Structure formats: structure tokens, C-alpha cells
Amino acid sequence: MIDVLIIGAGGAGLTAALSAKEAGASVLVVGKAYPTNSQTSMAQGGMNAALGNVGEDSIALHVQDTIKSARGLCDEKMVEQMCTAAPKAIQWLESLGVPFSRSDNEGVGTDTVAQRQMGGASAKRACYAQDYTGLKILHTLYDTCLKEKIDFLDEHYLLNLISQEGTVTGAIFLDIRTGEIKQIDAKSVIVATGGYGSLYHGYTTNAYGATGDGIAAVLRAGGSVSDMEFVQFHPTALKSSSILISESARGEGGYLVNSDGERFIDELKPRDVVARAIFAEFQNDKEVFLDVRHLGEEKLMELLPQELALCKLHENVDPAKDLIPIKPVAHYSMGGIEIEKSFEVQGLKGCFAVGECSNAKVHGANRLGGNSLLEITAFGKVTGKNATAYAQNVELKKHDKKQVNEDRLHIEALYANEHEINFYEKRETLGKLLYEKVGIVRDNQVLSQAMEEVKSMQAEQSKMGLNDKSISNNTNLIDYLEFSSALQLASIIISAALTRDESRGAHFKLGFEEQDDEKFKMHIVSQAHKEHSCK
Amino acid sequence: MQISILRSETNSPQSYTVEDKEMTLLSALTHIKATEDASLTFTAGCRASVCGTCAVRVNGKEELACAYKVQDGDVVEPLQYHPVLRDLKVDKNKAKETLLKSTAWLHSFAEASLTHADEKFSERQTDCILCDSCYSACPVYAVNPDFLGPFALTRAYRYSTDKREGDVKTIIDNVQTNGVWDCTLCGECTLACPKGIDPKMDIMMLRGKSLEAGYEDPSFAQQSFGTPNFGFDPNAGF
Numbered sequence: 001m002i003d004v005l006i007i008g009a010g011g012a013g014l015t016a017a018l019s020a021k022e023a024g025a026s027v028l029v030v031g032k033a034y035p036t037n038s039q040t041s042m043a044q045g046g047m048n049a050a051l052g053n054v055g056e057d058s059i060a061l062h063v064q065d066t067i068k069s070a071r072g073l074c075d076e077k078m079v080e081q082m083c084t085a086a087p088k089a090i091q092w093l094e095s096l097g098v099p100f101s102r103s104d105n106e107g108v109g110t111d112t113v114a115q116r117q118m119g120g121a122s123a124k125r126a127c128y129a130q131d132y133t134g135l136k137i138l139h140t141l142y143d144t145c146l147k148e149k150i151d152f153l154d155e156h157y158l159l160n161l162i163s164q165e166g167t168v169t170g171a172i173f174l175d176i177r178t179g180e181i182k183q184i185d186a187k188s189v190i191v192a193t194g195g196y197g198s199l200y201h202g203y204t205t206n207a208y209g210a211t212g213d214g215i216a217a218v219l220r221a222g223g224s225v226s227d228m229e230f231v232q233f234h235p236t237a238l239k240s241s242s243i244l245i246s247e248s249a250r251g252e253g254g255y256l257v258n259s260d261g262e263r264f265i266d267e268l269k270p271r272d273v274v275a276r277a278i279f280a281e282f283q284n285d286k287e288v289f290l291d292v293r294h295l296g297e298e299k300l301m302e303l304l305p306q307e308l309a310l311c312k313l314h315e316n317v318d319p320a321k322d323l324i325p326i327k328p329v330a331h332y333s334m335g336g337i338e339i340e341k342s343f344e345v346q347g348l349k350g351c352f353a354v355g356e357c358s359n360a361k362v363h364g365a366n367r368l369g370g371n372s373l374l375e376i377t378a379f380g381k382v383t384g385k386n387a388t389a390y391a392q393n394v395e396l397k398k399h400d401k402k403q404v405n406e407d408r409l410h411i412e413a414l415y416a417n418e419h420e421i422n423f424y425e426k427r428e429t430l431g432k433l434l435y436e437k438v439g440i441v442r443d444n445q446v447l448s449q450a451m452e453e454v455k456s457m458q459a460e461q462s463k464m465g466l467n468d469k470s471i472s473n474n475t476n477l478i479d480y481l482e483f484s485s486a487l488q489l490a491s492i493i494i495s496a497a498l499t500r501d502e503s504r505g506a507h508f509k510l511g512f513e514e515q516d517d518e519k520f521k522m523h524i525v526s527q528a529h530k531e532h533s534c535k
Numbered sequence: 536m537q538i539s540i541l542r543s544e545t546n547s548p549q550s551y552t553v554e555d556k557e558m559t560l561l562s563a564l565t566h567i568k569a570t571e572d573a574s575l576t577f578t579a580g581c582r583a584s585v586c587g588t589c590a591v592r593v594n595g596k597e598e599l600a601c602a603y604k605v606q607d608g609d610v611v612e613p614l615q616y617h618p619v620l621r622d623l624k625v626d627k628n629k630a631k632e633t634l635l636k637s638t639a640w641l642h643s644f645a646e647a648s649l650t651h652a653d654e655k656f657s658e659r660q661t662d663c664i665l666c667d668s669c670y671s672a673c674p675v676y677a678v679n680p681d682f683l684g685p686f687a688l689t690r691a692y693r694y695s696t697d698k699r700e701g702d703v704k705t706i707i708d709n710v711q712t713n714g715v716w717d718c719t720l721c722g723e724c725t726l727a728c729p730k731g732i733d734p735k736m737d738i739m740m741l742r743g744k745s746l747e748a749g750y751e752d753p754s755f756a757q758q759s760f761g762t763p764n765f766g767f768d769p770n771a772g773f
Contacts (some may be wrong), residue, residue: 034627036665037580037588097641097697099661101654108648129654129661135585136661143640143690154628177620207580243583310583313602314559424569467573473621476573 002028003391004384005186007158007171007214010038011134012355012376012383013192014141017150019384020190025391030153030173030184032209032478035142039194039207039356040376043134044246044306046116046126047377048370049086053103054115057123059083066371069120069270070364071505072521073227078341078361082371085378090127093377098140100129116303117251118369120270126370131246131306134373156182157478158213159411161189161351162403163221168351169400171217172407176478179471181411183404187391188350190383191218191337192376195356197231199486199493200330201431203439205237205244209482214357216485218337219492219528223345226359226523227335228489229496230506232367233440234331235274236290241314242329245307247271247369249292252303257323258286272366272506275328279440282327289323296320328440332356332372334363334506335496338525343383350390354383361523365505414480417465423483426457426464430483430490438494443510444501451494458487496524499532536607538563540575543613543622553605560611561589561600564623577623584729587664590614590671591623597668597727614671616680630670633683638709639690643701653698660693660737662730669734672727674719681713685724685734688715692737695744707741707748715741716753 004020006013009031017029029035050062062083067074087110094100094110101114115124129136145152156173159181163169170185193214197206204210215225235256236245250256250267256274257263258281265277278288292300297320300308304319311319337353338346339360345351354360355376362375437450461484468476502516503509522534536555539548551571553563561579568575580586582601589600592612617625669685676682683691688710695706715738724734742752 033578033580033588034631034665037586039581039586041586041664042581042583094699095641095644097644097694097699099654099657099693099697102649102651104651106648109646112649114651130658132585132662135664139661139663139665140641143634143694146635147638147640147642177626207582207586209580241582306585313584422569424573427569470574470621473576473624475576475578475624476568479568 001396002026002184002186004188004190004387005030005170005184006190006192008192008194008355008357009035009152010192010194010355010376011040011138011141011373012380013190014138014145015377015380016190016192016354016384016387017145018141018148019381020388021148021150023385023388025388028151028153028184028186029145030156030158032155032157032176032213034154035145035152036139038138039210040138041135042205042207042244043373044131044244045118045248045251046128046133046370047090047137047373048118048121048125048368049090049127049374050083050123050125051087051090051110051113051115051127052123053105053111053113054124057125059086061122062086062125065121066362066368069366069368069505071366071515072517073361073364073504073523075361082362082375082378086374089374089377089381093137093140096140096144098129099136100127116248117268119247119250119268119274120368121370126248126251128248131248131304137373137377157481158193158217159407160403161217161221161348162400163348164400166222166347167349168221172404174411177473179474181404181408183401185399187394188352188387190387191345191351191353191357192355192380193357195333195336196486196489197330197333199430199490200231200434201427203242203431203435204330205234205242206330211482211486212333212357212489213482213485214353215337216488218345218348218351218353219488221348221351222527223348223351224338224525224527225336225492226338226525228493228526229500229524230334230365231330231493232271232332232334232506233275233328235271235278235328236326237329238311238315239325239327243310243314244331245290245311245324245326246304249290249304249307252299253295254290254292257289257291260286270366270368272508275440276508278328288326290326291323292319293321330435332367334365334367335359342386343379344386344390350394352383352387354379365507414477415466415469418463419465419467420463421460423464423480427483427486430454430457430486434490438497441508441510442497444498447494447498451491451498454487454490454494458491461487492526496526496532499524536605538605538609538611540622541612543619548610558605559601560591560593560598560603560605560609563605564600576621585664587666590666590668590729592671597671599666599729602729614667616671616673616676617667627667630667630684633687634690636709637683637687637691637714638706639687639694641694641697641700642705644699645701647698649698657693657696659732660689663689663732664730666729668727668729669724672723674721674723675717679713679717682717683710683714685738688718688741689732689734689737692741695741703744704748707745707750710741711745711750715745
């Protein structure tokens with residue numbers, strides 16, 4: 001039997017796999033695509049670590065900035081753990097061969113890693129590789145996994161965790177190629193399946209697959225989620241395509257201007273503040289643009305080559321000569337699976353969660369740019385170790401076929417569903433609904449409407465069948481299952497947003513514009529089919 | 536606009552009408568699947584040319600569906616030399632095995648003093664998104680399915696030039712069989728790459744490193760240059 005089963009093959013999953021293998025575990029990494037397809041590839045700006053290569057910096061300052069941006073909702077011990085681990089994480093990535101951008105300072109090792117300014121940071125702290133930081137970290141991790149002979153199972157979609165009396169003993173997958181439903185038993189399981197930004201379909205920088213599948217599976221297995229109302233809106237996505245233009249564009253000196261050509265906000269404030277300022281301009285019927293023309297073509301090519309190409313392709317503008325039309329869209333889920341300090345999922349023994357799918361309480365109400373690549377590597381390592389330690393002491397459970405049988409019946413039933421309603425239309429509807437009604441600025445009455453609409457979509461789900469009845473390579477089925485995860489999580493997000501009658505970080509509510517620490521300096525924790533609890 | 540997509544079930548092209556406006560091929564495919572034909576099968580992820588999921592062939596040339604603007608009359612097909620799983624969705628496992636065989640990773644870390652110039656030296660090679668476009672464009676696969684191929688060799692080259700690599704020799708050793716010498720230097724990979732990488736040049740650089748390491752071009756070695764045959768084969772028995 002496998003010691004550690006890792007679900008999700010992005011940066012968090014691959015780091016956990018390498019760490020578990022190093023700790024002596026047998027490891028299998030299962031993903032719904034290929035590892036390098038993962039959303040980690042999309043992280044652009046950088047990874048924070050207080051190396052102080054460019055100017056004065058310290059771990060204490062990094063901790064302080066992170067806590068400040070979290071608006072009272074982080075676990076300060078976890079923040080300290082992450083920020084303290086940051087220089088070591090960079091050192092580790094350096095030893096694997098990550099091609100970081102470099103400063104010419106005649107140093108050795110990580111002393112030469114270039115660092116840039118990001119919003120909300122009191123120093124130039126983000127280590128980067130041009131604007132391809134996530135891509136280059138992900139690919140180097142993947143190369144290292146091949147070197148270390150990590151086993152991969154690609155194109156397997158997570159259907160459910162196997163949970164027996166509160167202990168997770170494996171998971172059930174749909175083999176996308178064959179349509180076969182497979183049970184994989186393991187002594188411990190790590191969920192590293194990414195966030196839920198793609199619930200905001202059409203209004204997100206995220207990849208299509210960021211539908212929170214792992215989070216939804218943990219809920220179905222009896223685990224909890226928390227802080228789900230905190231969805232980060234990135235200030236600068238391209239207006240017509242929602243494609244991300246990195247915060248480093250502002251870090252390197254880019255301005256935000258409105259249709260009158262006026263700057264209206266300090267561009268380097270945290271993302272929640274900047275996104276709201278842009279939203280306010282929209283309310284005044286102004287458009288908003290990112291202006292990087294003054295940086296000059298040479299510098300843009302050097303620092304932001306990817307952005308230049310994306311602007312030309314998707315917006316038909318040349319950033320060296322033109323203003324870039326932008327809008328804020330959903331970008332990152334601060335909330336996620338409720339875990340213990342050991343990264344074990346609360347209420348589910350033997351099941352760990354790490355990365356964007358988890359809520360390690362380091363981002364609180366608003367994540368700082370550069371802290372997510374840090375989280376997945378620093379905490380991926382710890383989680384791999386902890387899951388291995390758990391696996392070494394676990395008593396073997398009898399193979400239970402209950403879940404796999406249920407899942408087979410469920411999928412069979414899906415094929416038999418009436419196809420009265422096209423779920424793809426509902427996916428569009430849900431994305432727009434969440435963006436407009438559960439977006440940057442919220443309102444209880446509007447949230448209640450959104451809840452009604454989501455509930456009625458949930459009620460109609462049995463009428464949303466598959467148009468494509470193929471057993472093998474049925475991406476219509478995968479799209480449906482992803483939409484089901486999205487729909488399951490949507491009502492939890494809205495419900496938590498309704499409960500939080502205050503404004504804090506990314507959650508801003510009309511009529512409750514102030515932070516209310518007395519009532520709401522706490523996490524809203526949700527379980528499937530249960531009322532919220534607060535802690 | 537009309538576009539045609541090769542369907543695997545019938546092994547024939549199927550024509551679809553798409554709205555007459557500027558859009559990416561991925562938008563068109565997504566729209567067709569959502570509104571007209573849910574069985575049309577393709578893969579996609581980031582929409583931003585970085586996850587490497589959506590490469591296909593359009594009018595015989597490899598393109599990322601998310602970065603290609605649809606034109607009237609476009610003919611869309613799956614990548615070549617990959618087993619087709621369904622329509623535009625292909626099996627990339629065999630292609631990915633070339634990374635394993637070429638051992639394209641950092642073998643032995645040695646701390647180094649890296650500069651901006653060092654970063655620039657392999658920046659392009661590390662932009663690779665493993666979309667498999669170059670593999671699909673490479674004509675060597677028509678004759679040698681075991682060829683290590685452009686993306687794996689570019690990656691091997693990238694690590695071989697890294698100042699942190701303390702064991703360049705092993706990388707060079709591992710790109711000899713079905714490797715650097717099997718390339719015809721036709722440059723199709725370079726034309727196909729959506730990130731502007733030049734695998735052909737990387738392979739030529741690896742050949743240079745191979746010669747330095749004592750290897751020689753096997754086709755060159757096999758050629759006869761009219762030297763008299765003394766009945767002694769220097770390569771026999773060793």
C-alpha cells in the first residue's frame with residue numbers, strides 16, 4: 001500500500017511529494033491533468049523571502065507586513081513559521097536549479113537572487129524569474145520529481161475521499177481516459193488541489209480547472225472549511241479577457257489612471273484596497289488603465305516579457321505605447337480547508353491539506369502578492385513530512401468498497417440524468433452572478449438574492465445531464481463534475497459572506513463598512529449540511 | 536466563419552460555424568462545446584499561454600489554441616506523433632518520457648556566483664511550457680519514435696549550462712543514444728515553438744559539448760573516407 005497519496009500536482013503537491021519521498025515514504029501523485037499544466041505555472045510576480053539582497057529587510061518585517069494585510073484574521077504563529085522558512089525555501093529551490101533572475105552583486109548562492117517590490121511590502125522582497133516565477137518553479141520541481149522517481153498518475157479526477165469513522169484511507173478517482181472508477185488506498189492522503197477562483201467563471205484570472213474539487217471532496221467526507229468569503233480580487237486583469245497582468249507591473253513603477261488620465265490611488269497598497277478604488281472609479285462611469293509606458297520598451301521586455309505578449313494578443317494594445325484597459329477579477333481564495341497546525345484536516349485523521357485549497361491562516365482577509373508561492377513550497381515541505389510520519393504509525397485498515405460502489409452508482413446515474421438544462425449556460429450564469437453579487441463590494445440584500453439563485457440552480461441540478469454519453473475521454477463529464485464542485489461551494493461562500501456583517505480585507509459590505517473586531521475577529525467555519533460555527 | 540475540426544470517431548473533419556468576430560481558437564472551441572456539440576473533445580487550462588495544455592495543429596502548424604486567432608477556413612487537428620485519445624486530446628505520456636531518458640534535471644548541485652548575464656543565457660530555454668508543439672513538428676519521429684526530441688534536449692542543454700551543475704558529463708552521456716546526433720537540424724521545432732525557443736540551436740550546442748566530452752558524430756564515424764582497410768576494426772571488441 002502507498003504511504004502517502006498526494007492529490008494535485010501543482011507546486012504544493014510536488015513539494016510535498018519530494019519531501020515525503022525524502023522522509024522515506026512511498027509516494028503517488030495523482031492529478032486531473034499533467035503536473036506542468038497546474039495553475040502554479042500562472043504565478044507571475046514572485047516569491048517572498050526576506051533575503052535583503054536589494055535593500056534592508058528582515059523576517060520580522062515580512063511577518064509584520066503579512067499580519068497587517070491579513071487584518072487580524074491570521075494565525076501569527078503560522079505566519080512566523082512561513083516567513084522564517086522563506087529564506088530556506090529559496091535556498092532549496094536554488095539547489096534544485098530554479099533559474100531566478102539575478103542582480104550583479106558578486107555574491108554567491110541565493111545572495112545573487114534579484115528581488116522586487118510588491119504591494120503591501122515594506123521592502124523589495126519578492127524573488128522572481130522575470131514574470132514567469134511560478135512557471136519556472138513548477139517546472140524545476142517537476143524535473144526534480146522525475147529525478148527522484150516520483151510516481152505520477154495523470155488525468156485522474158478526484159471523485160471522493162474514502163473516509164471511515166473520521167479516518168481517511170484513500171480516495172476514489174475517475175480515470176478520465178478510460179472512464180474507469182478506481183480506488184486508491186493509502187496510509188495517508190494529502191489534498192493539494194488548488195483554489196476556487198474559477199467559480200467566478202469568466203471573471204477570474206484562474207485556469208478553468210480551479211473549481212475547488214478537493215475542498216468540495218473534503219466537505220463531503222465530513223471535514224470543514226473556513227474563511228470562504230475571502231476571495232481576493234486582483235486589481236489588474238485585462239478588461240476583455242480577465243487575463244492577469246502581474247502586480248510586479250506596478251511594483252516596477254506602473255501607474256493606474258482613470259479615463260481622465262488621473263491617478264487615484266497609491267498603486268502599491270494591498271490588493272483589496274486597490275481593487276476597491278478601481279471599483280469606485282467604475283461606479284463613477286470611469287474606465288481604468290494600467291500605464292507602464294514611462295518604463296520604456298527595453299525595461300518592459302526585460303522585466304515583464306510575458307505581459308507584453310499577453311496585452312498584444314488579448315487586448316490589442318502595446319504597453320510600451322498604449323494604456324492597458326483593466327478590471328479587477330477573482331484571483332485567489334484565502335479561505336479553504338480547515339486544518340490543524342500539523343496541516344491535518346480538522347475532523348479527518350490521516351488527511352492533510354496544503355496550498356491554496358487549505359486555510360493555513362497565513363493570508364487572513366487579504367493575501368500579499370508573493371506569499372502564495374512561498375506558502376506552497378514552505379508548507380508543502382512540512383506537510384510531506386507530517387503525512388509521512390503519520391503513515392509510519394498507521395494501522396492498516398481493511399479495504400472498504402463502500403465509497404467506490406457509491407461513486408460508480410453516482411456516475412451511472414449521471415449518465416442517465418435527463419438533459420433538460422445545459423449546465424454550461426449555468427456555469428456562465430454562476431460566474432457572472434458571483435462577480436456581480438458576491439464581488440468586490442457586497443450588500444446583504446444582494447447576497448440574499450444571489451443565495452436564492454444558487455439554491456435554485458442546486459435544486460435544478462438533476463435536470464442537468466450529460467450531452468456526451470461517451471465512457472472514455474469524456475470532458476463533458478469532467479466539466480459537469482467541476483461545475484458540481486463549484487455549485488456546492490458557491491452557497492457556502494455566500495452564506496459566510498452574509499454572516500460577516502463587517503468589512504475586513506477582501507470582504508467589503510455596504511452598511512457595514514467598518515471592521516468589527518468585537519463580533520467578527522474570528523473565522524467562519526462551515527461543514528456540509530450544517531450551520532456555521534465561529535472560532 | 537467556418538472552421539473544420541478533425542473528429543476521431545469518424546476520422547474525418549467536421550465543419551462548425553463560429554461567430555464572425557476576433558476570438559481565440561480556444562474561445563471558439565469552448566463555445567462550440569458549451570452550445571452546440573458537447574462531445575467535441577480538447578484540453579485547456581490557463582488561457583494565457585503558460586500551462587502548455589491546449590496545443591493543436593491549425594492548417595498544419597502547431598499553435599496554442601488560447602493564443603491563436605481564428606480565421607475563416609481554418610483546419611484544426613490534434614498534435615502529431617502523439618496517440619490521439621479523442622478528437623484534439625492526445626496522450627502526452629510517451630513524449631514526457633523523453634525528459635526521464637535525457638535526465639533533464641540538475642544532477643549535482645554546486646553553489647555558484649550567478650549574474651544577470653547567466654540568467655539571460657538560459658532564460659529562453661526555461662520559458663518552455665512543455666506544450667509538446669515541437670515534438671509534434673519534429674519529422675525525426677516519423678522514422679525514430681524513440682528520439683529524445685526537441686523539448687527534452689533543450690531542457691538537458693539548459694541544465695548542462697547551469698553553473699550550479701556539478702555533473703555536466705552525465706547529462707551529455709545521456710543525450711547520445713537517440714539524442715543529439717539523430718536530429719536533422721531542419722528547424723521545424725524552432726518554427727513551432729510558441730515561446731520563441733530555438734531547440735535546434737540548443738541541440739547544436741549540445742553536439743559541441745558532446746564533442747568536447749569525447750563523443751563523435753556516429754554518422755560521421757561510420758562514413759568511409761577511403762582509408763585503406765588493414766583488416767582491423769578499432770571499435771571492435773571494446
